[in-house]
Structures are given as structure tokens and as C-alpha cells.
Amino acid sequence: MNIEYGREFIELARCLNFTEAAGNLNITQPALSKHVLSLEKEFGIDLLDRDRKGLQLTEAGRILFENASAMVEAYDRTKRSINLIKSMRPINVIGCMDDSDVSALMSMTAMIARETRRATVVFNRSVGDPIELVESGACDVLIEYVSPTDMQERGLRCRPFTAAPLIAIVGLNHPLATASEITWEDLRDQTLLKFTSDVTETSWNQISAACSAHGFKPKTRQVSACNNVEFFGTPLRGDVLLWKRTEKQVGLLLETGCRAGVPLVGELSELTSYLVYRPENEQRLQPLFESVNDVRKMLDERKAAKRTQ
Known part of the structure; x- marks a missing residue:
């Protein structure tokens, strides 16, 4: 019946x-x-x-x-x-844990989830296509810089996790090096470095989509980079590297005067990581989502307190 x-x-x-x-x-x-x-x-x-x-x-x-x-x-x-x-079953998470922004927020989220007894969060290393692991149910959540539209087409849901402002990294002799800030329109005729590693491929999709939203297809120079050393050590040759302003390596390059960094402003000027999961998993993942919100509230309160000091 x-x-x-x-x-x-x-x-x-x-x-x-x-x-x-x-x-x-x-x-x-x-x-x-x-x-x-x-x-x-x-x-x-x-x-x-x-x-x-x-x-x-x-x-x-x-x-x-x-x-x-x-x-x-x-x-x-x-x-x-x-x-x-x-x-009570552990929530299995995979994704870009080498990313400092992601790992910091997820570490705090896992701690809050455990201390409030909402859930146990377990981190796994992905073997194979991480999106397919989510689709098959082999893992519960993927944290990645993906395109929400692409995920929706695959029947998956996305929730914003981290959002970091983008910065244009250029050589000291580049015409943009002395600008205080730039917009997407300033990048229309520039050549952007497109890294072809698994780590940056999904991030590039967001950058490419932002260019399209501003009315142009980006000119690119493809570069292979399997790790951060290659990524940040690649010769620019007059081209532009778009990346997160919060990355530690970016700060080091700018502080030592090896390269110039110009903030990107306007719409879609942030690189966003997402929590990717199956729709049928929404209810089971609520404890994780609640813990993420608690951490964000805690960080916002600390920032507000610092501003008043």
C-alpha cells in the first residue's frame, strides 16, 4: 500500500x-x-x-x-x-583543501559542527573526477571553484562557500602596473594566462564566464602548472594573471616588489568556491550548512569588533 x-x-x-x-x-x-x-x-x-x-x-x-x-x-x-x-553518519567532503581560504573556513566549520554535535565532517582525497564522485554518491560534498550553471546542468546544487576578490598580477613594466584599479573592460585587449592544471581549470571557467558577461571572449596564453610553485613562478611575458588577492603567494610577490597587483572592481570581480552536492542530500547536509553560517557570523562579529577598536 x-x-x-x-x-x-x-x-x-x-x-x-x-x-x-x-x-x-x-x-x-x-x-x-x-x-x-x-x-x-x-x-x-x-x-x-x-x-x-x-x-x-x-x-x-x-x-x-x-x-x-x-x-x-x-x-x-x-x-x-x-x-x-x-x-549521525559522517559527512564526506572532498575538494580544494590546498586552497588557504577554503581550508581555513572548512576547518572552522568542521570544528563547530563537532562541538555542537550537529555532524562529523570527514575530509577525503579524491581519486578520479571529483564531480562524478558527488554524482555517484561516493562523497557528500565537493568544494570547488565551479560554474553553478555547469553544475545545474549535471543535476547538482551549489551553495557559495568562499568569495575572494580578484587581482590582476602583471610585470612591473606592464601598462596596467601603475593603475589603482581596473575593470573587466580594461582586460578586453589583454592576454590572460590560462593554466591547464586540474586545480585551476574550474576557476578559469568562472573567469571566462565573467569576460563573456562583459561582452568579450578573453585572449589567452595556455600554461601548464601542476602546483603553486609553477603557477606563481611562470614568466608573465607581458600577459596578465588573474587570481585571488587573498592568496599568500600573491602577497609575497607584491611585498617583495617582484610584480605589481591591481585590484579588479565591478561586477563578477570575485572568485567564488561552492559547496556542490546532490539535491536529495540537502536535508542531511543541513548541519554542515548551519555550521558554515555560524562560522561566517563569528568572523563578521570579529571584523566589526576590530573596526570599533
């Missing part, structure tokens, strides 16, 4: 009025009638007497009403117990 049909029959048996029962159940009357007919077909007997005097339960209907109540209660109790077990 369809448990929801049983739940609907219980409501109908209580008020003996299709219109009233359908309203209480927030479904249409035709749908309720169809579901009752389905039950009658399943049991091979009329469950209701329908005559001019009104609606009455048959003997079979009374038996179903008595037993369906116990069945629905048992189902709901079982579902609550199973959901409790699911909520």
Missing part, C-alpha cells in the same frame, strides 16, 4: 467529505478520488459507500482506517529513526 495514499484515506475517513479532506491534505479532489480508487483496486473491495445520504465507510473501509493509522504511525516512526542514523 502506498503510505501517502493510506495517510490520505485516514483523513478522508475522519471527515467523510472529499472536498474537506482534499483541502486539509492540500491536494485536489480529483487526485484524492483517484488515490482512493487505487486503494479499492488494490484491496479488491469498496472502501466507501457513496450515496445521496453522504459518504460512509464500508466494513472493509473501517478495517483499513484502523490498521492504516497504525501503519502510518509505524512508518513515520521508522523514518525518523532512519533519518537520525543518517544524520
Whole structure:
């Protein structure tokens, strides 16, 4: 027996009025009638007497009403117990943990989730395509600089996790080196470095999408870089490297005067990492989402306190 049909029959048996029962159940009357007919077909007997005097339960209907109540209660109790077990199961997270912004926020999130006894967060190293691991259910959450549109097309959901302002890194002799800030329009005729490693490929998708949103396709020079040493040590040759202003290596390059950094301003001038997960996992991941919000609130309060000092 369809448990929801049983739940609907219980409501109908209580008020003996299709219109009233359908309203209480927030479904249409035709749908309720169809579901009752389905039950009658399943049991091979009329469950209701329908005559001019009104609606009455048959003997079979009374038996179903008595037993369906116990069945629905048992189902709901079982579902609550199973959901409790699911909520206690560790939340498996993979993604760009080498990224300082991501790792710092996720470390605090895991600590808050554990201390509040909401959930246990476990970090794993991904082997293979990380997005496919989420799709298959092999992991619960991927943290990555992805395109939300691309993820939506694959049937996955995204929640913003970190957002870092972008900076244009150029050689000291580059025409943009002396600017106080630039916009996407200033990059229209510039050649952007496009790194082809697994680490930066998804990040580049966000940069490329931002260029498209501002009306141009970026000119690029592809460079292979498997780690941060290659990434930040690559000769610029008059080209522009767009990356997060918060990266430690960026700060070191600028502080030592090896390269110039110009803040990018305007719309889409941040690089955003996302929590990527399957829609059916939304409820189980609520403890993680709540812990992320708690950490953000804590950090905002600390920033506010520093400003008032």
C-alpha cells in the first residue's frame, strides 16, 4: 500500500467529505478520488459507500482506517529513526583543501559542527573526477571553484562557500602596473594566462564566464602548472594573471616588489568556491550548512569588533 495514499484515506475517513479532506491534505479532489480508487483496486473491495445520504465507510473501509493509522504511525516512526542514523553518519567532503581560504573556513566549520554535535565532517582525497564522485554518491560534498550553471546542468546544487576578490598580477613594466584599479573592460585587449592544471581549470571557467558577461571572449596564453610553485613562478611575458588577492603567494610577490597587483572592481570581480552536492542530500547536509553560517557570523562579529577598536 502506498503510505501517502493510506495517510490520505485516514483523513478522508475522519471527515467523510472529499472536498474537506482534499483541502486539509492540500491536494485536489480529483487526485484524492483517484488515490482512493487505487486503494479499492488494490484491496479488491469498496472502501466507501457513496450515496445521496453522504459518504460512509464500508466494513472493509473501517478495517483499513484502523490498521492504516497504525501503519502510518509505524512508518513515520521508522523514518525518523532512519533519518537520525543518517544524520549521525559522517559527512564526506572532498575538494580544494590546498586552497588557504577554503581550508581555513572548512576547518572552522568542521570544528563547530563537532562541538555542537550537529555532524562529523570527514575530509577525503579524491581519486578520479571529483564531480562524478558527488554524482555517484561516493562523497557528500565537493568544494570547488565551479560554474553553478555547469553544475545545474549535471543535476547538482551549489551553495557559495568562499568569495575572494580578484587581482590582476602583471610585470612591473606592464601598462596596467601603475593603475589603482581596473575593470573587466580594461582586460578586453589583454592576454590572460590560462593554466591547464586540474586545480585551476574550474576557476578559469568562472573567469571566462565573467569576460563573456562583459561582452568579450578573453585572449589567452595556455600554461601548464601542476602546483603553486609553477603557477606563481611562470614568466608573465607581458600577459596578465588573474587570481585571488587573498592568496599568500600573491602577497609575497607584491611585498617583495617582484610584480605589481591591481585590484579588479565591478561586477563578477570575485572568485567564488561552492559547496556542490546532490539535491536529495540537502536535508542531511543541513548541519554542515548551519555550521558554515555560524562560522561566517563569528568572523563578521570579529571584523566589526576590530573596526570599533
